[in-house]
Amino acid sequence: MTTPTLRDVAHAAGVHPATASRALNPATRGLVNAETARRVIKVAEGLGYRPNPIARGLKTAKSATIGLVIPDLTNPLFPPIVRGIEDVLEPAGYSGLIVNTDNDPERERAQVELLRSRQVEGLIVATALVEHPLLEELHRQRVPMVMVNRRPAGLDVSSITPDDAGGIEMAVDHLASLGHRRIAHLAGPSETSTGVTRSRAFTNAVRDRGLDDDPALVLACDLWTEECGADGLRTLLDEVGGFTAVVAGNDLIALGCYDVFAERGISCPRDMSVVGFNDMAFLDKLAPPLTTIAIPHQQIGAEAARMLLEAIADPSRPARTVQLPLSLVVRGSTAAVG
Amino acid sequence: MTTPTLRDVAHAAGVHPATASRALNPATRGLVNAETARRVIKVAEGLGYRPNPIARGLKTAKSATIGLVIPDLTNPLFPPIVRGIEDVLEPAGYSGLIVNTDNDPERERAQVELLRSRQVEGLIVATALVEHPLLEELHRQRVPMVMVNRRPAGLDVSSITPDDAGGIEMAVDHLASLGHRRIAHLAGPSETSTGVTRSRAFTNAVRDRGLDDDPALVLACDLWTEECGADGLRTLLDEVGGFTAVVAGNDLIALGCYDVFAERGISCPRDMSVVGFNDMAFLDKLAPPLTTIAIPHQQIGAEAARMLLEAIADPSRPARTVQLPLSLVVRGSTAAVG
DNA sequence: CTGAAAGCGCTAACAA
DNA sequence: TTGTTAGCGCTTTCAG
Numbered sequence: 001m002t003t004p005t006l007r008d009v010a011h012a013a014g015v016h017p018a019t020a021s022r023a024l025n026p027a028t029r030g031l032v033n034a035e036t037a038r039r040v041i042k043v044a045e046g047l048g049y050r051p052n053p054i055a056r057g058l059k060t061a062k063s064a065t066i067g068l069v070i071p072d073l074t075n076p077l078f079p080p081i082v083r084g085i086e087d088v089l090e091p092a093g094y095s096g097l098i099v100n101t102d103n104d105p106e107r108e109r110a111q112v113e114l115l116r117s118r119q120v121e122g123l124i125v126a127t128a129l130v131e132h133p134l135l136e137e138l139h140r141q142r143v144p145m146v147m148v149n150r151r152p153a154g155l156d157v158s159s160i161t162p163d164d165a166g167g168i169e170m171a172v173d174h175l176a177s178l179g180h181r182r183i184a185h186l187a188g189p190s191e192t193s194t195g196v197t198r199s200r201a202f203t204n205a206v207r208d209r210g211l212d213d214d215p216a217l218v219l220a221c222d223l224w225t226e227e228c229g230a231d232g233l234r235t236l237l238d239e240v241g242g243f244t245a246v247v248a249g250n251d252l253i254a255l256g257c258y259d260v261f262a263e264r265g266i267s268c269p270r271d272m273s274v275v276g277f278n279d280m281a282f283l284d285k286l287a288p289p290l291t292t293i294a295i296p297h298q299q300i301g302a303e304a305a306r307m308l309l310e311a312i313a314d315p316s317r318p319a320r321t322v323q324l325p326l327s328l329v330v331r332g333s334t335a336a337v338g
Numbered sequence: 339m340t341t342p343t344l345r346d347v348a349h350a351a352g353v354h355p356a357t358a359s360r361a362l363n364p365a366t367r368g369l370v371n372a373e374t375a376r377r378v379i380k381v382a383e384g385l386g387y388r389p390n391p392i393a394r395g396l397k398t399a400k401s402a403t404i405g406l407v408i409p410d411l412t413n414p415l416f417p418p419i420v421r422g423i424e425d426v427l428e429p430a431g432y433s434g435l436i437v438n439t440d441n442d443p444e445r446e447r448a449q450v451e452l453l454r455s456r457q458v459e460g461l462i463v464a465t466a467l468v469e470h471p472l473l474e475e476l477h478r479q480r481v482p483m484v485m486v487n488r489r490p491a492g493l494d495v496s497s498i499t500p501d502d503a504g505g506i507e508m509a510v511d512h513l514a515s516l517g518h519r520r521i522a523h524l525a526g527p528s529e530t531s532t533g534v535t536r537s538r539a540f541t542n543a544v545r546d547r548g549l550d551d552d553p554a555l556v557l558a559c560d561l562w563t564e565e566c567g568a569d570g571l572r573t574l575l576d577e578v579g580g581f582t583a584v585v586a587g588n589d590l591i592a593l594g595c596y597d598v599f600a601e602r603g604i605s606c607p608r609d610m611s612v613v614g615f616n617d618m619a620f621l622d623k624l625a626p627p628l629t630t631i632a633i634p635h636q637q638i639g640a641e642a643a644r645m646l647l648e649a650i651a652d653p654s655r656p657a658r659t660v661q662l663p664l665s666l667v668v669r670g671s672t673a674a675v676g
Numbered sequence: 677c678t679g680a681a682a683g684c685g686c687t688a689a690c691a692a
Numbered sequence: 693t694t695g696t697t698a699g700c701g702c703t704t705t706c707a708g
Binding site: 022050051052053054057058063072074076078079080082083086090095097098099100111113114116117118166255258280281282285286288299 | 376382388389390391392393395396401410411412414415417418420421424428433434435437438451452454455456457592618619620623624625
Binding site: 015016017019022031032033036055057058059060061085 | 677678679680681683684685686
């Protein structure tokens with residue numbers, strides 16, 4: 001009771017395997033008598049024939065597979081992006097192979113090796129280190145590739161990013177409209193492109209709006225985590241002070257602020273406002289619900305997949321850079337300055 | 339500048355491709371002169387040779403790939419399980435192909451088809467419908483398979499589940515020790531095996547402990563969501579009442595309770611205690627932090643992958659059922675009855 | 677429009 | 693221990 005092969009179908013339909021192949025493949029169906037094609041298709045269905053993409057891949061040197069390189073699936077940022085990707089890959093007949101790098105360059109290298117050995121036709125890369133020799137290498141080898149969440153410095157590679165600067169501006173505008181004049185920024189790690197982009201945008205935004213642009217108010221956290229966010233806020237509170245609001249590099253860092261508020265008896269939003277970035281799930285259940293910048297994760301993923309598919313179909317196509325607009329979600333962690 | 343094939347390596351090393359194959363494959367390396375093997379390996383490295391698993395798969399009818407069937411990657415329950423799976427798959431040289439079913443039986447069928455056409459060697463299934471003709475079919479076709487989070491009713495299939503009953507007992511014990519005597523249960527959907535298992539365990543637990551076992555205190559939600567949890571609690575409050583604590587079928591349902599507390603001015607935990615199930619991320623940031631039952635997600639995934647690999651290696655191996663112990667995480671949503 | 681033949685890259689008998 | 697041969701299931705020239 002082995003699964004039927006193309007030969008079986010051809011036999012049953014009384015044609016040559018090559019003809020069966022042509023009939024079954026929509027792209028070549030035109031080369032075959034419509035009647036014959038119909039018959040082959042019917043027989044194939046009857047037999048429950050399903051083409052073996054491995055065999056096909058061997059012949060065509062295509063795997064109908066693409067690699068997704070992400071830092072950690074467990075980070076709530078990524079699942080929606082992955083779904084967005086799968087949503088466009090699937091109808092196109094492609095599958096995604098996911099690997100986690102844990103932001104470890106060696107691991108990343110090994111995992112990309114693995115993907116390449118599995119003959120992926122392209123890569124969607126969602127890791128965000130600023131230094132990235134591996135990517136340059138891949139680019140040189142003409143591996144179709146699109147970057148997610150980061151713009152590759154100096155690399156002529158397609159990318160799709162949220163409008164980080166725009167998001168930060170919205171956050172600052174919101175806070176300014178509530179009367180805040182001295183706003184701190186707990187930036188993401190300075191090795192990450194997202195971290196530096198947002199940080200730079202923050203500095204510009206406060207300056208442009210004539211708010212207090214004391215550089216001491218900007219502090220980069222070591223990691224995108226609650227702990228580092230908490231540490232950062234403690235430092236800012238102890239060594240700088242005088243601010244009434246903080247723009248966090250992401251939601252996790254904002255959550256770290258909540259911890260410090262609790263430990264120091266600071267009331268949010270009465271004493272201090274916070275805004276996050278990303279709009280992770282369940283932020284509305286916090287106390288107070290976190291005001292944040294929402295990213296269209298799923299769209300980002302979908303768009304990335306579309307771009308990659310295009311690049312695979314036409315490798316000569318020039319790299320594109322797409323920025324998706326963000327939106328401010330106002331909740332309870334921001335209020336007019338007391 | 340095409341990537342080197344086994345033939346290229348063989349040529350360069352002055353041996354026959356078959357010999358090169360044997361030398362390069364650790365499993366067959368013993369069949370070859372150690373010196374020759376060393377030379378072939380060195381040449382392969384020099385050339386940057388990387389075996390093509392597609393070609394290998396075509397020959398051996400193995401894809402070194404397994405399918406992960408989950409409802410929705412976006413549900414925070416699954417990413418840690420997936421990581422646990424990948425963590426054991428990877429060193430074994432396997433990769434996982436993830437598909438999302440959205441709990442839609444038709445979609446599930448299509449996705450499983452897709453996986454099978456991609457020649458996966460086995461399936462890890464984490465969907466939890468009680469009725470599951472598809473699974474029976476697959477089982478009949480001897481597809482190696484392990485179930486995660488659910489025990490297949492009547493099906494002789496390996497499974498790995500959390501000890502749901504034990505978890506519920508811990509929750510009830512905890513509440514009882516705080517003096518609660520009349521406890522409600524907002525169960526998961528009765529089409530899900532997890533929902534009914536926990537619900538049954540709850541009924542037994544309250545009866546065994548001599549607590550109020552009024553059946554009206556148990557209500558099944560339509561979905562594992564906040565909304566349905568909220569609806570359920572409203573119904574219970576309006577039509578039954580008199581309870582001082584609720585055991586929720588999962589954390590999301592517990593979150594729904596929080597919404598109702600807010601809307602009715604019920605103070606948690608002073609007026610009412612709640613315990614969740616799963617220990618999703620960030621529950622400690624809620625107000626109040628949610629007391630819940632923690633599931634070792636990653637271990638579950640890892641164990642499932644191990645079992646599947648065993649089943650693939652030895653299909654005659656009988657099905658096993660593993661239950662992983664849970665733990666109670668006491669936080670702020672439970673307190674002694676006022 | 678269809679059949680014949682070759683071969684993608686690799687491995688598994690079998691023979692030497 | 694190594695080479696020969698054949699073939700996994702499919703697609704793709706090239707003839708017919």
